[in-house]
Every structure is written in structure tokens, then in C-alpha cells.
Amino acid sequence: MSLHSFSLSLSLSSLSTALSKAAATSQEALLRSCNSSCRKHLDQLYVQLIVSGLYKCGFLVIKFVNACLHLRDVNYAHKVFREVLEPDILLWNGIIKGYTQNNIFAGAIRMYKDMQVSGVNPDCFTFLYVLKACGGMSVEGIGKQMHSQTFKYGLGSNVFVQNSLVSMYARFGQTSSARLVFDKLHNRTVVSWTSIISGYVQNGDPVDALRVFKDMRRSTVKLDWIVLVSVVTAYTDMEDLGQGKAIHSLVTKLGLEFEPDIVVSLTNMYAKCGRVEVARFFFNQMEKPNLLLWNAMISGYAKNGYGEEAIELFRKMISKNIGVDSVTVRSAILAVAQAGSLELARWLDGYISKSEYRDDVFVNTALIDMHAKCGSICFARGVFDRMVDKDVVLWSAMIMGYGLHGHGQEAIDLYNRMKQSGVCPNNVTFVGLLTACKNSGLVKEGWELFHQMRDHGIEPHHQHYSCVVDLLGRAGYLNRAYDFIMSMPIKPGVSVWGALLSGCKIHRQVRLGEIAAEQLFLLDPYNTGHYVQLSNLYASAHLWNHVGNVRLMMTQKGLNKDLGHSSIEINGNLETFHVGDRSHPRSKEIFEELDRLERRLKAAGYVAHMESVLHDLNHEEIEETLCNHSERLAVAYGIISTAPGTTLRITKNLRACVNCHSAIKLISKLVDREIIVRDAKRFHYFKDGVCSCGDFW
DNA sequence: ATAGGGTTAG
Known part of the structure; x- marks a missing residue:
């Protein structure tokens, strides 16, 4: 069959149906994330379009472009587009939309300009995509020009266009401009309200967001779940659980409490406000939690000091073959960093090195931080050295890691190497450097570095x-x-x-x-x-x-002293102790060991500084409280459950107390062990009766 | 054909 007769055999309607089918099947295929066969299908259709001459039919091309867009292949769409001699407004809109939806914002703006050159006037649809592109790539100048163009084309009161302008200004961080547009809109829809409310939330202004929400409730516009997601986020940012609960009841009253994304935002709210058990209830009630819900739960655990629970969920995701994304991975890293577990750190490092995130700068920066916080500065350095493209934050994370361990001079040396390699410091770098100096008592160096900041154009x-x-x-x-x-x-x-x-x-x-x-x-x-x-x-x-x-x-004021707790890792298990904790199965032995240690300390001339304890306690109670501190329990447990000479690694949630600090110094000498304690501020390396912090912390 | 939201944050 010749090409000519082949083209004649195609009827317009059959091609149209074929393209619709292609769009539908390619969409499905995308979901299955296997698009090779559909690509082939598209190639065939492309040949048919060109050969048959039907590419001159605008609506067929639009269908074709849509099929391409489902495949996220805007280049292919553009190729067809170029075949059309005089594209109409629908086709221009289609191709601009394609670029925007594929996050190729510069392409969208370029096509808009081409369109104007070709003499076609934009309509309201055009602006939706172009304004979104402007917001997406933060081009404030072009955005402003587009704003005036909307007036030129008589769209000054088109709700769709004006809503897009509100979102665009919000994305620029110009909430006041967004507000001006919003205020001039009199036929506001729920989308208009959502745009301005979420605009305030995204720019860290939950108070104004909630003020607008109050106005909204006085209007006749009906609430929907999307606007409520932003409102919940506003209360989450303010950590106002009381009002947040009120919104929760409103959600229930409106029957929106099973909307999956509302569940995500409520889970996040309860988790961020420290109510992880309520968050977990939400999580559990979903039969098939979506990725965002997994992430909200994992990061919620991680941020509130429930590192093990976070990791347990992360492991569950892996064993159930639920796809993770970079947010999940970073939350897991945060969880391990908070828990301070050396073993978990090694495991997670191994997992990531085999994953698609092994070269991700963000992930690797977080890994450096994790290894440093888990007490393994060598592993942190290993990750650092492995990275080929080092950006400022990667260098800064390593500098900060040295700072945490009180290795001030290493931090400064690394800083000099960084400058030699042509990377400019930023404010994060200086936080790391100054932290390193203060943790190592490098007063003069720190003072000088602080004054160097301005030379680099950095405002402290x-x-x-x-x-x-x-x-x-x-x-x-x-x-x-x-x-x-x-x-x-x-x-x-x-x-x-x-x-x-x-x-x-x-x-x-x-x-x-x-x-x-x-x-x-x-x-x-x-x-x-x-x-x-x-x-x-x-x-x-x-x-x-x-x-x-x-x-x-x-x-x-109704405040109680924060309760201290310490954990120690034995054979890969984290064991946590609270003040005077007697719940451990080996509690009896632990307290016998504490007594033994206490006697040896006294014999070695150790006297507790009673000054530094909060009291209205009598003398005996003071002594009791002192030797019951969580870090001491962890030390005693470590001694009785590991071989002589084994290094003990302990993580404490608060700052080290003066008495325990001097007691542990002496203990390290008496039992001849290295004891490493990470407190809320830094690492302490106890060995032979001295501590790496030089007694300043 | 039309717009708005959520998880991280070195």
C-alpha cells in the first residue's frame, strides 16, 4: 500500500477516536509508569497525522498535544505544534498549558511571546497558564507586565484570571499585592478565598490567614475541604491546638473528616503540636494511607523525639513495598539523627546508598548531620568526601558537625579549604563556624570570624x-x-x-x-x-x-521542670531511662551498680555540688535525685551489660547537669571506659577523668 | 479546556 492510499484510508473520525484512545491509554500507562509502548503508539499517530495532512485540523492536533501531555512529553507536542501553519488560540493555549503543567515555565512564557508576535490575542485561559508559570519561576517583573496585560485584554474582572493573580503574587512573597487584587474582586469564589488564605500561610503569616478566614465565614461562600486544609495548616503553624480542635469539629460537622488530604493536614497538626498518639489514631483509621500521610506521621514522630516509632513506620513502608519519596527519606534521617543511634545510622546509610537518593545533595547533607549527631564524625566525613559536587550547605553541615564535637580547629581548616575550592560562605556556614568556636573555647578566632561576615556581605x-x-x-x-x-x-x-x-x-x-x-x-x-x-x-x-x-x-504558671531522659544503645537496641526509673527489667542490678559506683566515687573524693539542683528538698533527697539522673542510670546499665572496655554511647534530651558531668568524668577513669554523651547542645567525650568540652557547655 | 491545598526544609 502506498503512502498516498494509506492516508486516504484514514477517516477523520477514526483518527479522532484513535487519538482519544491514545490520550486515555497513555494516561493509564503513566499511572503504571510504563510509557514505552504508548510512545510507540504516539509515533505511529504522528506519522499518520503528518502523512494524512490532517495536522491542519486544529482539534486533532489539540487531541494529539493532550496525548503528549499525558505522557509528560511537551517536546513531542511542540514538534506537532510547529507543523501547524496558523495555530488558533485553542492550540496556543494547549501548548502553553503543556509547558506549565510540565513545570517548564520559561517555555510557557516564551510561547506566550511567540503567540503575541504571531498576532493572536490571549484569552482568559492563556493567562491562567502564563500567570502560573510566572509564579512558578518567580519572575516578578514579567508577572507585573502580565498583570497589566490582563487589563488590556479586558480581563480585569474575570474571576479565574484574578484568582491566578492572587496566587502568583503570593508565590512571589508579595502578600500585600495579592491582597490588593483580592480586595478588588467582588464576585469572589471559594477559590479566591483559598488563594489569599493559603498565600498568607505560605508566607509565614497564619494570623492574617485566619483573619481572612473569619471574613470568609461571614460571606455566603460555602466552605470546602481545600480551604480547610489551609486553615488547619495556619493553626498548625501557630501551634494553637485549642483553635485547631475547633476546626477539627467544623470539619466533622461538614462531613469532610474522611477526605484523605484533610486527614493528612489534621494528622500533621496533632503531630506538630506534640499529640503523636492522636495523629497515630488518624493514621490508623485510613485503610490505605497515601504517601503524604505516611510522611506526615513519620516526620511527626521524628520531630517529637519518637525516633524509633518513626523508623518502625519507615521500615514498614519498605517491607510493604510502598514507594517512598525524598521527603520520607529525609524524615527518616531526621528520626535517626534525633534518636542518636549509631546502629540505625549505619543501616539507613546503607539503605540510601542503594537507593535513587544516593547522590541527592539534600539527602547527603542530612546524612552528614545524622552521622555527626549519632557520634560518628568519621562517617560524616566519609559522606562528605564522597560527594563530588559540594555546595555551601554541604560544607556547612560538615563544619557544623565538627562544631558539635568541639573540633573547632578542624572546622576552621575545612572553612579555609572551602574558600580555596571557590565556594562562598553563607550565613549557615558562619553559624557552624561560630558554634564550633564556642564549643571549643576559641574566643579570639570566633570573634574574628564574626567580623569577617560583613566582608562576605553577610548580615548577622x-x-x-x-x-x-x-x-x-x-x-x-x-x-x-x-x-x-x-x-x-x-x-x-x-x-x-x-x-x-x-x-x-x-x-x-x-x-x-x-x-x-x-x-x-x-x-x-x-x-x-x-x-x-x-x-x-x-x-x-x-x-x-x-x-x-x-x-x-x-x-x-503551671510549669513543671522538663523531665530528663537518656537512652543508651546496647546491641542495636535503644533503652531509655527517666529520672529514678525503676521500670527496667534489670532495674535491681542497675541500682546495685549505681550504689557501687557511688561508693567508689566517694572513696575517690567526689563531692556533689548541691548548689545546682532545684530545691526545697532535704539533703538526702538531693543526693538521691542526683544519683538517679537518667544519664547515670544509662551509664550503670551500660557498665553491667557490655564487656569491660566497651565504649558507652548515651543520648540525653536536656543539657548535661553539672553533677552528673563531674561524676561521669570520674567514672570514666574508675571503670576505664570511654563514655560519649550527646546532650541537647553538644557531644561530651569522657575519658581518663576528663571531658572533651573542657567543662564549659 | 478554565483556578485553590497538604508532607521536608540541609
């Missing part, structure tokens, strides 16, 4: 200022630290005053400490840590009345 943030205050404070230069705070160009925040207070505690500077505490109570009234620090400061100066007053303030 709160974290940098607080590192400097910490650096000066622990070295005893408290008045200088205070003057430094007073000279700050930005308003000193919680971290800065917190750093001053801890410096004051180390050097028993009551007056300045009170000034810092006063600020902290104003800025962060419900954070227990500040009250404990102030109380410890008073205790160190023997001001027992004041200690009592702080205690009273805490009771009045």
Missing part, C-alpha cells in the same frame, strides 16, 4: 549574635557580652538572652543574669528552661530565697 542573624554572646560569656567576659548585646542593630531575641544567662550561670553573675532572665520571661514566658537556668544561677550563689521564688513563679 540572631544565631550569630547568640554564638558571640555565648563565646564571650563562657570566657567570663560578661560585661563585654552585655555591651555587645546593647550594640546589636537588631532587637535581641530569646537565643541571645539565653546565651547571656547561661554565661552568667557559669560565672555566678547574678545581676546580669537577672536582666537576661527578665527579658526571657517577657519574650518566652512558658519555656521551663529559662526558669531552671535562673534558679540554678541563684543556687550557685546560695540565694536560696530566690530559688524558692523562681519555683513559686513556675508553679503559678
